Amino acid sequence: MLNDNVKMTGRLSIKKYDENGKEVFKTEVPNLVVTSGKEFIANRLLADTLDPIGFMSVGDDASTAAVSQTALQNELARVATSAADAVGTSSTFSATFPAGTGTGALVEAGLFNTSSSSVKTFDADNDVDDASDVISIASHGFNTSDKVTYTDGGGSAITGLVDGGTYYVIDVDGESLKLASSAVNAGLGTQINITGTSGTNHKLTFGNMLCRTTFPVITKSASETVAISWVVTVG
Secondary structure, eight states: OOOOOOOEEEEEEEEEEOTTSOEEEEEEEEOEEOHHHHHHHHHHHHOSOSOOOOEEEEEOOOOOOOTTOOSOSSEEEEEEOSEEEEETTEEEEEEEEOTTSSOEEEEEEEEESSOGGGEEEEOTTTSEETTTTEEEOTTOOOOTTOEEEEEOTTSOOOBTOOTTOEEEEEESSSSEEEEESSHHHHHHTOOOOOBOOSOSOEEEEESOEEEEEEEEEEEEOTTOEEEEEEEEEEO
16 A cells, blocks of 8 residues: 655755954754645645745744644834745745844844835724724735734734634725635625724734744844745655
8 A cells, every 4th residue: 555645844954244344153944744734735726826935034932833823923024035936846945134234132034035124013092993993004915814813912803803714805905804704705795793902913914824833032133134945855
């Protein structure tokens, strides 16, 4: 009896350079291919309606990586990959976070198919209309049925939503939106009943995350550069 097991694994090499370009730190850690990443790959086998992986991000939340995650827990910066190569069953993505970009205590990284413009922040006190369930976000850029991840920014989640939960956009007018529990409900205009809480760092993130990993704290100053080479292997 034939048995063909396909697994996805990978590792990333992280290097930090000082203001003179001298390497001052390096480490290598394993990554986790999340469920949304596997769904992304399955979709790309059928069509090219999803943009390819072309962005890398870093953040400062050390929460354990889990397959259910669709975004970094607290993203600080996202940059376009400088190179992407496939050799055999492995793909390598490289990116550089230059001086002034992604500063702080870095502990998480992710691979995505959309740019940082897809992360929208709003104020739960002032931007959520309890009566109409509308969230006001100027020039949000989302389309109806877009799949987004909601995060509460470390505060209290909006009533009706779950921190880290996946929802679907109902585009009201380009400056405001509602959220639905499924793409079907979004198309029908059936929104979730929400009630604003508090906090100014609530976020909606659009895009597909392939991998997320955490690593020991790398403190990046405004004058330092961090370069990441990320290998994802099938098989």
